[in-house]
Amino acid sequence: MTQTAGAPLTRRLDDLYRFERSGMRLGLEGIERLMAMGGRPDLAFPSVLIGGTNGKGSTAAHLASIFRAAGLKTGLYTSPHLIRFNERIRVDGAEIGDAELEELLERWWPRFEEERPSFFEAATALAFDHFAAAKLDMAVVEVGLGGRLDATNVLVPRASVITTISSDHTEILGKTLRRIAAEKAGIVKPGGTLVLGVRSPDPRAEIMERAREVGARVLLLGRDARYTPKSVTLAGTAFRLSTAQFTGNVTTPLLGAHQARNAALAALAAETALEPRPRGEVARAIALGIAATRWPARAEVIGGDPPVLLDVAHNVEGARALAKTVEALFPRRKVALVIALSQDKSHAAILSALAPVTSRFTLTEFGGERATPAAELARAAPARHLASEAVPSAAEAVRGAVLWARREGGVVVVTGSFYLMPEALAALGGEVPRAI
Numbered sequence: 001m002t003q004t005a006g007a008p009l010t011r012r013l014d015d016l017y018r019f020e021r022s023g024m025r026l027g028l029e030g031i032e033r034l035m036a037m038g039g040r041p042d043l044a045f046p047s048v049l050i051g052g053t054n055g056k057g058s059t060a061a062h063l064a065s066i067f068r069a070a071g072l073k074t075g076l077y078t079s080p081h082l083i084r085f086n087e088r089i090r091v092d093g094a095e096i097g098d099a100e101l102e103e104l105l106e107r108w109w110p111r112f113e114e115e116r117p118s119f120f121e122a123a124t125a126l127a128f129d130h131f132a133a134a135k136l137d138m139a140v141v142e143v144g145l146g147g148r149l150d151a152t153n154v155l156v157p158r159a160s161v162i163t164t165i166s167s168d169h170t171e172i173l174g175k176t177l178r179r180i181a182a183e184k185a186g187i188v189k190p191g192g193t194l195v196l197g198v199r200s201p202d203p204r205a206e207i208m209e210r211a212r213e214v215g216a217r218v219l220l221l222g223r224d225a226r227y228t229p230k231s232v233t234l235a236g237t238a239f240r241l242s243t244a245q246f247t248g249n250v251t252t253p254l255l256g257a258h259q260a261r262n263a264a265l266a267a268l269a270a271e272t273a274l275e276p277r278p279r280g281e282v283a284r285a286i287a288l289g290i291a292a293t294r295w296p297a298r299a300e301v302i303g304g305d306p307p308v309l310l311d312v313a314h315n316v317e318g319a320r321a322l323a324k325t326v327e328a329l330f331p332r333r334k335v336a337l338v339i340a341l342s343q344d345k346s347h348a349a350i351l352s353a354l355a356p357v358t359s360r361f362t363l364t365e366f367g368g369e370r371a372t373p374a375a376e377l378a379r380a381a382p383a384r385h386l387a388s389e390a391v392p393s394a395a396e397a398v399r400g401a402v403l404w405a406r407r408e409g410g411v412v413v414v415t416g417s418f419y420l421m422p423e424a425l426a427a428l429g430g431e432v433p434r435a436i
Helices: 009-021 029-037 056-069 098-115 119-134 177-187 201-214 257-273 279-291 316-329 347-357 374-379 394-408 418-428
Strands: 047-051 074-077 089-091 138-142 159-162 193-196 217-220 226-233 236-242 247-252 300-302 308-311 335-340 360-363 388-390 411-416
Touching (some): 009 098, 009 119, 029 098, 029 119, 047 177, 056 074, 056 138, 056 279, 089 119, 159 177, 159 257, 193 201, 193 257, 236 257, 247 257, 247 279, 257 316, 308 316, 308 418, 316 411, 335 374, 335 394, 335 418, 360 394, 411 418
Parallel strands (some): 074 138, 193 217, 308 411, 335 360, 335 411, 360 388
Antiparallel strands (some): 074 089, 226 236, 236 247, 300 308
């Protein structure tokens, strides 16, 4: 783990990724020690902390865009990345540069050697230090896993947001939705503000109980902000939004009715964080920010013949949302679906959720020990889908699906694990923009 002075960034990042292979370290003691070593960069900027099962990243992207439209210098910390580590750490939409990242790694490495953090703890320390140096007006921070014991929970945010609760990472967070909700609710701070999008009764009740216990104010999607989806087209998702400071029609470039929900939740969080700005100023920021949001590989359509849709739907709730989006965008076209999943996912349930909109399954895998072998994934495919095959090479799977869809006048959907996206994008000749 020892670094040599002047080592190239790729070598430094390779050493950083070794922390990931060493496993997780739940709890705040380690990140607290790291923050103390670095002079408490986590205290240098105001923030909004976003947790939940699905929709965290898209809600964060909408919220950061609203803050930027309001004239705030805004940081955005998300995970995981699609192609480059730099994507995780952005200021005003631009990812951290290689030189800045290398300087951060060099400065923090002695602390990492002493503390032996998890990968996510180390990444979080780098992000918060970068944000502190940037003198942000606001940071939007996505929780990594859970909430109560997540490294990001060292923050004392201006508002805590919880998007949805569904079954995922049950081996860590618990087997029941109520138990998962209890872990996610750990980001609700004493005397703070909770912006809540959860609708399922049991997990919602668990989170509301936590808010009552710590005396947090609660703003509810469906009560304090309402939205009505109007259309989902390749031009974006149009919906009507009503909050305390905004009423009107707005369109997010992100595709899917669920993105109207994420944008509405972001608008509600923005109103809280922007208090006490004038109503008109906040309303304008909400409208402009939602309309300017960009977030790669979340129902993102690239190419033209055939169209290719990329989406990192890696659990059942995400698969259901993707199926609805595909149905809305391509209602009468054949769909070639390429998918790879990690071993800890509900393979059969995810594939069943996608089956109604799929004409042909191509089951593939990504590089790394977490991947489910393509042949094993194929055995979980719905039996009625005779047009399915296992193709271990992700690049070959994508290229084959493109050729089939071109012959059939159809479309390609590439989905599943984040780890699939680098290989899929390479096969398609695409890339993730360095500024969003």
